[in-house]
Amino acid sequence: MTARTLEQSPVHHQGADVPPAGPGAGDGGSGGGGGILADPARLGLWLFLGTITMLFIGFTSAYIARRASAGWGGELTPPPLLWVNTLLLLASSVTVEGARRRLRRWQPGVAAWLGATGALGLLFVAGQVAVWRSLVARGVLLAASAHNSFFYLLTGLHVVHLLGALVWFLVVLAKARRLRYTPGQDGLGLFATFWHFLGGLWVYLFLLLFVF
Amino acid sequence: MATHAAHAEHAHAPQAFIWKYVFSKDHKVIGIQYYVTAMLMALVAGLLAMLIRVQLAWPEKDYTWLGKIFPMGYDVGGGFGVMRPEFYAMLFTMHGTIMVFFVLSTAPVSGFGNLLIPLQVGARDMAFPFLNGLSYWTFLPGCLVILASFFVESGAAAGGWTSYPPLSALKGAVPGSGTGQTMWIIGMVFFIASFTMGGLNFVTTILNLRTKGLSMFRLPLTMWAMFLVAILGLLAFPALVAACIMLVFDRHYGTSFFIPAQIALNNVPLLTQAGTPLHQGGSPLLWQHLFWFLGHPEVYILMLPALGFTSDILSTFSRRPIFGYKSMVLAMCGIGFLSFIVWGHHMFVSGMSPYLGMAFAVGTILIAVPSAVKVFNWLATLYRSRIRFTTPMLWAMGVISLFISGGLSGVWLAQAGPDIHLHDTMFVAAHFHLIMAGAALFGVFGATAYWFPKMFGRLMSEPLGKVHFWFTFITYYGTFFPMHYIGIAGHMRRIYDPYQYEFLKPLQPINELITMSALILGASQIIFFVNFFWSAFKGKKAGENPWEANGLEWTTQSPPPHGNWPGEIPEVHRWPYEYSNPDAPRDHVMQHEPAGAAAGH
Ligand code: HEM
Ligand SMILES: [Cu+2]
Numbered sequence: 001m002t003a004r005t006l007e008q009s010p011v012h013h014q015g016a017d018v019p020p021a022g023p024g025a026g027d028g029g030s031g032g033g034g035g036i037l038a039d040p041a042r043l044g045l046w047l048f049l050g051t052i053t054m055l056f057i058g059f060t061s062a063y064i065a066r067r068a069s070a071g072w073g074g075e076l077t078p079p080p081l082l083w084v085n086t087l088l089l090l091a092s093s094v095t096v097e098g099a100r101r102r103l104r105r106w107q108p109g110v111a112a113w114l115g116a117t118g119a120l121g122l123l124f125v126a127g128q129v130a131v132w133r134s135l136v137a138r139g140v141l142l143a144a145s146a147h148n149s150f151f152y153l154l155t156g157l158h159v160v161h162l163l164g165a166l167v168w169f170l171v172v173l174a175k176a177r178r179l180r181y182t183p184g185q186d187g188l189g190l191f192a193t194f195w196h197f198l199g200g201l202w203v204y205l206f207l208l209l210f211v212f
Numbered sequence: 213m214a215t216h217a218a219h220a221e222h223a224h225a226p227q228a229f230i231w232k233y234v235f236s237k238d239h240k241v242i243g244i245q246y247y248v249t250a251m252l253m254a255l256v257a258g259l260l261a262m263l264i265r266v267q268l269a270w271p272e273k274d275y276t277w278l279g280k281i282f283p284m285g286y287d288v289g290g291g292f293g294v295m296r297p298e299f300y301a302m303l304f305t306m307h308g309t310i311m312v313f314f315v316l317s318t319a320p321v322s323g324f325g326n327l328l329i330p331l332q333v334g335a336r337d338m339a340f341p342f343l344n345g346l347s348y349w350t351f352l353p354g355c356l357v358i359l360a361s362f363f364v365e366s367g368a369a370a371g372g373w374t375s376y377p378p379l380s381a382l383k384g385a386v387p388g389s390g391t392g393q394t395m396w397i398i399g400m401v402f403f404i405a406s407f408t409m410g411g412l413n414f415v416t417t418i419l420n421l422r423t424k425g426l427s428m429f430r431l432p433l434t435m436w437a438m439f440l441v442a443i444l445g446l447l448a449f450p451a452l453v454a455a456c457i458m459l460v461f462d463r464h465y466g467t468s469f470f471i472p473a474q475i476a477l478n479n480v481p482l483l484t485q486a487g488t489p490l491h492q493g494g495s496p497l498l499w500q501h502l503f504w505f506l507g508h509p510e511v512y513i514l515m516l517p518a519l520g521f522t523s524d525i526l527s528t529f530s531r532r533p534i535f536g537y538k539s540m541v542l543a544m545c546g547i548g549f550l551s552f553i554v555w556g557h558h559m560f561v562s563g564m565s566p567y568l569g570m571a572f573a574v575g576t577i578l579i580a581v582p583s584a585v586k587v588f589n590w591l592a593t594l595y596r597s598r599i600r601f602t603t604p605m606l607w608a609m610g611v612i613s614l615f616i617s618g619g620l621s622g623v624w625l626a627q628a629g630p631d632i633h634l635h636d637t638m639f640v641a642a643h644f645h646l647i648m649a650g651a652a653l654f655g656v657f658g659a660t661a662y663w664f665p666k667m668f669g670r671l672m673s674e675p676l677g678k679v680h681f682w683f684t685f686i687t688y689y690g691t692f693f694p695m696h697y698i699g700i701a702g703h704m705r706r707i708y709d710p711y712q713y714e715f716l717k718p719l720q721p722i723n724e725l726i727t728m729s730a731l732i733l734g735a736s737q738i739i740f741f742v743n744f745f746w747s748a749f750k751g752k753k754a755g756e757n758p759w760e761a762n763g764l765e766w767t768t769q770s771p772p773p774h775g776n777w778p779g780e781i782p783e784v785h786r787w788p789y790e791y792s793n794p795d796a797p798r799d800h801v802m803q804h805e806p807a808g809a810a811a812g813h
Contacts, residue, residue, distance in 0.1 A: 038420075043415070043416050044412045047415055048408075051408055051450050054450035058451040058453070058454035069495060070473065142466070146468060153457065153467075157457070
């Protein structure tokens, strides 16, 4: 992130010719603090994940409160396609790690593994749309019960986040293809963190909506 | 590679006007943009307050002339104009919304936060300058949407700044529940998005970009306030986003998150064609919980910066180290933490288990402890000091005064018993205007006078500043103190004509007094705007350190150049409160002066 380049804090002074600490670099940090405190971009990302988490905690508390009153419904069961989508998304977390490992070892194939990640992500989105359409066709409507409402709302919001991640993905892909990443740099790692987070969030939402 | 880019970028500050002053990535420009925008919004919200006050004092007068300016607001017929009740609701709703979010969350936090954070932590800019610029350009459309909502056909939102359902959830409930409420939601989403971008920047910059030697416990208290405020914002606003999303679904897609079954619109029950309730099981209380989970931390988002400014200004002008620095930090952390677990005190009469109410009451009263710590520390800082009565110092002492008087009524309201009597009366309006609105506003004025050199390189006029302070201070109390009495006497808030009730008629003279005071208060703000613009262009040149203060921002030019320090960034050797150290050669030692300076070698 060139965003960081203006500053000259001691943390970076000492590490001026060492690349920012990525998971691979693991320099333990010097000066002001190691790990996450040595990398503004990573800290910013984690803070951002914190706010998204709070957003879904807000929805969760609403979900729990709302479940106790009338009009909840609750007869909605997960359509089989939803399991497939879940597997697709989890697989994409594996492929993005594959890309990272190749980059770290400076092996070829980074772009291919990344491409697989993006494709799986797109398939997931398409799969979610298919789930909604089949449910609507079956007469499972948004306003018919509060459980339905939460289902569409939460899955929809998750897809919105995923689409945002896919835009970021395009940037990452372009940089990877033009060899803009060197092993020490962690733009890909940041993206991977966000991507894993969305995978984890999906599993959580799945459990919330259908298991708990 | 990164460092090369740094030097290149540093050397070639943008030259074109549009990149330098409009779409700037420089934190100082962005801070000033935020500040000026917020102050213009304050003008609007202040004018709305004047309309509110005029109506409350003389609802029976002829307002034909106002009807000409606000055609949708007044019924003019037969040569006589009266305010429409729904217009009054729009007035206080938009007044509250604009003041809380677009003025007093913005000017101190986004305005002074952006201006001061890199200067006080010793960084060349914020951690993510592009995101910073983007955040302002997300904020501005939010302002425009909010302002534009007055001009849509059915008028602005009218459900209060809290936007409780069902007024906010049923599009047909009152005129403002239609397009106006939609625009309220859109404006808020823009605001929250921009505030979130700012928050990410604040926390990251303060944690990551501190200069050498500047440990967290050497930060000025203003920086601690900004740090905590950013965290509060990042953690609390998502709850309101969640609530707004559900509200949109209720409004437009027929869901029942907040709308219960037993509900009627214009006395007609809302039913489906089959005769069953249109909505089922939704709970307006759910909105209240989500709203206040944000709402209470939000009032500390307004207040904490003012408390930070006050500490720094107080120390500078009493020429004393701030008393109990670490306890100040702890107190702010404590306030920040407690603010997340007390939201229920806004809902004592909404219906909740008495045991839960008790828990919320106890939590709320606990906040008095860190608050008192701060007040005693301030008083101890002042005690037997040689005060320099500059304009910023007057404002800082004003903050302390308001913080005490507003805090005392807070202890009443914190308990469910008294609150059942006082809830939704003018007593509450008095309380929050003193502690939240007043303290934050005075903090902004103080900070403006204090850091004006770092904005424009000049000092504000002291005589004008003092006149402005005394007028504001006296009329502020004149406006809001009597509201306690009429509130206890039963004068409810959010009512366009209190005198439709026999028992409120005797209160009219007090309301007239309040309004006169409010009108003077409003008019006195002209002094500020004149002073601001005059001083920005014609004020006395400030020099680097006009107040003989210690922070890093005073080690560079006024205004600081692009990149903040022309040469190396200074290193830090001490905290910023080294005043009147008997061992030092001067009465103050700046943060960047090496150890020898303090010992007097
Ligand atoms: C110029 C000085 C001000 C005057 C004369 C003034 C006057 C008033 C009055 C009379 C009300 C009560 C209206 C009613 O309930 O019927 C009110 C409401 C309110 N004011 Fe102010 N105010 C001023 C400044 C501020 C500031 C600086 C803030 C900043 C936080 C603020 C925030 C609010 C809020 C949140 C409400 C509640 C709105 C609602 O009920 O939804 N006010 N104001
Ligand atoms: Cu509160």
